[in-house]
Amino acid sequence: MSSMEQLYQQLILDHAKDPHGKGLAEGHDAESFQVNPTCGDEVRLRVHLAAADAPTVDRVSWEGQGCSISQASVSVMSELVTGASVEEAEQLGETFRALMQSRGEGLDEAAEDRLGDATAFTGVAKYPARIKCALLGWAALRDALVQASAATTKKEEER
Amino acid sequence: MTAITDSAGATPSSGDRTLSTSELAAVRADFPLLARTVRGGRPLVYLDSAATAQKPDVVLDAEQDFYLQRNAAVHRGAHQLAEEATEAYEQARHEVAELVGVDDGELVWTANATAAVNVVAYAMSNASLGRGGATARRFALGAGDEVVVTEAEHHANIVPWQELCARTGATLRWIGVHDDGRLRLDDLTNVVTERTRVLAFSHASNVTGAVTDVAALVARAREVGALTVLDACQSVPHMPVDLHALDVDFAAFSGHKMLGPTGVGALYGRRELLEAMPPVLTGGSMVEVVTMETTTYAPPPQRFEAGSQMVAQAVGMGAAARYLRELGMEAVAAHEAEMTRLLLDAVASVPGVRLLGPADDRDRLALVSFVVDGVHAHDVGQVLDDAGVAVRVGHHCAQPLHRRLGAAASARASAAVYTTAEEVAAFADALARVRPFFGLDREGTR
Numbered sequence: 001m002s003s004m005e006q007l008y009q010q011l012i013l014d015h016a017k018d019p020h021g022k023g024l025a026e027g028h029d030a031e032s033f034q035v036n037p038t039c040g041d042e043v044r045l046r047v048h049l050a051a052a053d054a055p056t057v058d059r060v061s062w063e064g065q066g067c068s069i070s071q072a073s074v075s076v077m078s079e080l081v082t083g084a085s086v087e088e089a090e091q092l093g094e095t096f097r098a099l100m101q102s103r104g105e106g107l108d109e110a111a112e113d114r115l116g117d118a119t120a121f122t123g124v125a126k127y128p129a130r131i132k133c134a135l136l137g138w139a140a141l142r143d144a145l146v147q148a149s150a151a152t153t154k155k156e157e158e159r
Numbered sequence: 160m161t162a163i164t165d166s167a168g169a170t171p172s173s174g175d176r177t178l179s180t181s182e183l184a185a186v187r188a189d190f191p192l193l194a195r196t197v198r199g200g201r202p203l204v205y206l207d208s209a210a211t212a213q214k215p216d217v218v219l220d221a222e223q224d225f226y227l228q229r230n231a232a233v234h235r236g237a238h239q240l241a242e243e244a245t246e247a248y249e250q251a252r253h254e255v256a257e258l259v260g261v262d263d264g265e266l267v268w269t270a271n272a273t274a275a276v277n278v279v280a281y282a283m284s285n286a287s288l289g290r291g292g293a294t295a296r297r298f299a300l301g302a303g304d305e306v307v308v309t310e311a312e313h314h315a316n317i318v319p320w321q322e323l324c325a326r327t328g329a330t331l332r333w334i335g336v337h338d339d340g341r342l343r344l345d346d347l348t349n350v351v352t353e354r355t356r357v358l359a360f361s362h363a364s365n366v367t368g369a370v371t372d373v374a375a376l377v378a379r380a381r382e383v384g385a386l387t388v389l390d391a392c393q394s395v396p397h398m399p400v401d402l403h404a405l406d407v408d409f410a411a412f413s414g415h416k417m418l419g420p421t422g423v424g425a426l427y428g429r430r431e432l433l434e435a436m437p438p439v440l441t442g443g444s445m446v447e448v449v450t451m452e453t454t455t456y457a458p459p460p461q462r463f464e465a466g467s468q469m470v471a472q473a474v475g476m477g478a479a480a481r482y483l484r485e486l487g488m489e490a491v492a493a494h495e496a497e498m499t500r501l502l503l504d505a506v507a508s509v510p511g512v513r514l515l516g517p518a519d520d521r522d523r524l525a526l527v528s529f530v531v532d533g534v535h536a537h538d539v540g541q542v543l544d545d546a547g548v549a550v551r552v553g554h555h556c557a558q559p560l561h562r563r564l565g566a567a568a569s570a571r572a573s574a575a576v577y578t579t580a581e582e583v584a585a586f587a588d589a590l591a592r593v594r595p596f597f598g599l600d601r602e603g604t605r
Contacts, residue, residue, distance in 0.1 A: 003198070004545040008538075013597065039537055039553040040567050065567055067537035068597070133537060 006104075006123030007130070008068070011076075016068035021078030025061035030151065032143035036132050041066030043074055045140035049148055054085040060141070067133050069124055074137030076117050086145055092118075093138050100124065100131045177493040178576075186486070187577050189215040201547030204582045209365055209526050209573030210551050211415045212396060214479070218419055221478035225471045233470055234444065234461070248470050251477025252460075255425055258480040258488075259391070259410070260401035265433065267426040267460040268473050272392045273315040275411035275426035276359070278463055279388055280319040281439040283357070287327045291437030298386075298436060302328040305354040307385070309334040309342055310563050311364045314556045315411075316390045320359055329356070336563060339517045340367030347379050355385040362394035362410075366557045366564075366571070367516030368499070368524035370394070373405045381406075386432070392416055396575065397495050397524055399488040402427050414472060418575075419479035423472035426463070433459035440465040483576075491576045498525035498574035498583060505572075505587035511594050515564050526573035528555065531590075533599050536568040542596050543570070546589035 028046035035042045043064035050058035060078040064071065077096075081089040095111050096118055104126035106112060112119045124134045178186065187193050190213045197203050205213060225247055231240035233248045249263070256266045269275040285291065286298035300306070306320045310333050324331045334350050335343045342360075351358055358380040363370045373389065380387045389410040394400050396417035402410050409432070413424040428436070438445055438456055445465040447455040456462045483491065499520045506514050511532040517523055531539050540552035551571040554561045561567065572586055594600040 002545065004541065007541065008596075017598075040558065040561075041535075041537075067535035069537070127541070130537070130541070 003123065003126055007127060009120040009123065011117055011120040012068060012072040015072035015075040019071055019075035021060050021062055021075060021082075022064075023061060024063050025059060028059075028061070030144040030148035032140040032147065034136055034140040034143065036066070036070070036136055038132070039066070041070045041133060041136060043070070043136050043140050045074070045137065045144055047141070047144045047148055049086065049152075054087060055149075055152065056083065056085050057081050057089050057145075058083075062137065062140070064137075066136065067130075069121070069130055069133040070136045073118075073121060073134045074140075076120070077137050077141060080116055080118055081141065086149065089141065090145060093142050096121075096138055097135065100134060176490055177497060178490060183494070183577075183579060187579070189217065189482075190577055191216060193577060197547050197549075198545060204546075204548040204585045206572040206574065206578070206582065206586055207549045207551050208396075208575035208578070209393060209416070209524075209555075209571065211421070212418045212575050213577065214418055214420070214475075215482050217482050218475045218478045222420060222471045222475040225474045230471075233468065244470060247474050247477075248468070251474045251480075254477035254480040254484075258400075258484055259395060259412070259427065260403050261427050262430065264458075264460060265427055265430050267428065267433070267463040268468055269411075269424045269426050269463075270422060270469065271415075271424040272390065272411040272413040273319075273424075275424050276315055276319050276388065276390065278426050278439050279409050279411075279428070279436075280323040282436045282463075284323055284326050285437045285439065291435070294435040295437050300324075300327040300329040300356055303354060304329040304356045305332050305352070306330070306357045306359070307332050307334065307351050307355050308358075309360045310336045311340060311342060311367065311369070311560050312359070312361055312557065313365055313390065313392070314558070316359050316361060316388075317559065320357070330354075334360070336367075336560065338564070339369075340364060340515060340560070340564060341369045341517055342371060344372065344375055347375065351376075351379045351383055351385065353383050355380070355383050357388060358385045359388040359390070361390040361392070362400070363397075363524050364516070364557075364560070365393050365526075366528050366555050366560050366569070368526040368528075369517055370398075370522040370524065372522075373407065377406050393524060393526075396483070398492040408432055414476035414479065417476070417479055418482060419476035420472040423469045423476045425476070428459070430459070433463070436462075438462050438465070442466050444468075486576060494576060495525040495574055495578075496520065497580070498578050499523055501580055501583040502527045502572060502574065502586075505583055505590065508587055509590045509593075511600065512590065515561075515566060515569050524573075525575075525578070526571060528569040528571040530566045530569050531593050534593055534597050536570045538597065539570040539590075539593050542593045543586070543589045546585065546592070548572075548586050548589045550586075 029049045031046045033044045045062040048059035050056045102125050106122050121134050124130050192213050229243045231244040233245045253263050256263045283298045286295040287300050387407045389407040391410045391412040395412045410427040415421040442465045506527050506529050513530045515528040536552040
């Protein structure tokens with residue numbers, strides 16, 4: 001498989017064509033808007049949290065435009081973090097960022113298991129110019145989760 | 160060094176004479192980088208010269224020779240090296256001034272073209288604060304004054320003017336474009352009025368390749384007494400440019416797009432204007448007499464060249480100007496006119512590809528920006544890169560123009576004097592593979 005075929009795994013092309021979680025939902029706890037100024041790619045992402053023992057990502061919805069890598073990455077991420085605790089979702093983000101720094105070598109088996117379908121983006125790490133594309137949605141998620149936690153803390157303090 | 164006169168043994172190039180195959184091969188041999196391979200051994204097809212051009216070895220040699228043999232602080236010191244360094248630096252200014260048809264004293268070195276535009280904008284800002292005294296009052300702006308740009312500009316010729324207006328209370332207006340990206344000259348008399356103090360526009364668009372009817376804009380600016388500022392980044396490397404004949408007041412261009420080094424550009428200003436303009440960056444090298452209370456300033460161009468300058472890069476830019484003049488800008492333009500036709504044909508030959516810019520080759524640079532239906536520009540660039548074809552993707556620092564033309568981003572293939580017909584054919588082949596790769600066309604539907 002050529003580097004370019006590794007970059008554009010079928011799973012990525014499928015998600016780019018038929019993205020999950022696309023279309024903004026109301027009633028969200030936080031929203032983040034991120035752009036990649038070099039190419040104009042953008043994503044607006046909302047998170048809905050559920051209050052369980054630990055706060056959990058109940059739903060991720062988003063709207064955006066951009067290349068197949070950025071769009072597929074938000075789509076795969078939406079599936080992956082739905083149902084995860086906020087802490088788990090943040091850790092998944094860190095793991096995915098580590099994957100992007102791996103120069104295409106990938107991560108250990110346990111980390112790749114946790115990332116699931118998101119390991120399809122391993123080939124992106126060989127193209128430094130495209131790493132930002134894959135990280136756009138994850139940056140929006142991190143920002144939205146930080147905002148949501150800040151809002152929750154504030155509410156608790158006010159109580 | 161390849162002078163066409165050497166390889167062809169003929170008279171210096173003139174008229175619309177283009178490059179022969181052997182002349183083109185000789186030109187390419189001057190650019191060592193063009194011989195390299197990319198992405199697993201594929202020959203490089205460099206079609207990104209509008210972003211930055213490759214450098215001939217005479218430019219690299221000139222920079223290296225300066226550091227190896229002549230390096231010293233310029234315009235100070237009485238030793239021999241200082242004399243030689245100053246001479247090399249000023250000779251480079253002369254070479255660049257000759258290329259664009261202006262006097263040596265009218266050419267100011269800047270870090271790049273963006274810096275050149277900002278020199279004019281900040282000088283006007285300073286004049287608006289009363290700096291420069293009565294002679295600088297002609298540059299002062301305030302409420303009720305207008306600055307006019309065009310919708311086709313690079314951000315470097317929009318944002319400095321937005322900022323100048325924000326600082327002075329002036330209003331920014333702009334000339335729109337037609338669907339093919341050419342300026343709406345029918346708007347000229349409505350937009351450029353007695354209130355207009357500055358008309359800033361590009362000689363050629365870095366997105367559509369359209370070459371501006373400079374005479375029409377300058378004539379209107381003269382009628383209303385507005386200063387003209389020409390962004391000549393895309394024209395100077397590709398066609399004969401005579402700034403005195405164009406009769407603009409200021410012009411900005413960069414070294415790195417005209418086969419020279421990065422880190423150096425130039426501002427042309429009509430002598431009487433530069434003489435009346437207050438300085439922008441202040442400090443060493445731009446002064447006459449400094450006391451603890453006040454300072455008098457050096458005449459231009461030194462007034463606008465504060466601090467240690469990028470001397471080796473300037474020397475390199477001078478070598479690039481000399482190289483272009485020896486090739487002959489008429490011959491460069493004639494060669495690139497062929498590339499324009501081939502690039503337009505390439506884009507037209509592939510289904511599902513939309514050109515941003517005029518489809519005719521009249522008054523047009525050898526560059527094509529385009530959108531592939533259903534495939535984002537980044538992904539287009541990736542497939543082309545896999546074939547060794549280097550193009551630019553994104554908005555090319557022209558977001559308003561992309562918005563106007565209905566595209567978030569585009570891919571752009573751009574030629575230079577060293578581009579060959581075979582390279583454009585390789586680009587066409589790779590472009591035809593883009594939609595099939597993303598499952599949008601069957602193979603062979605081209």
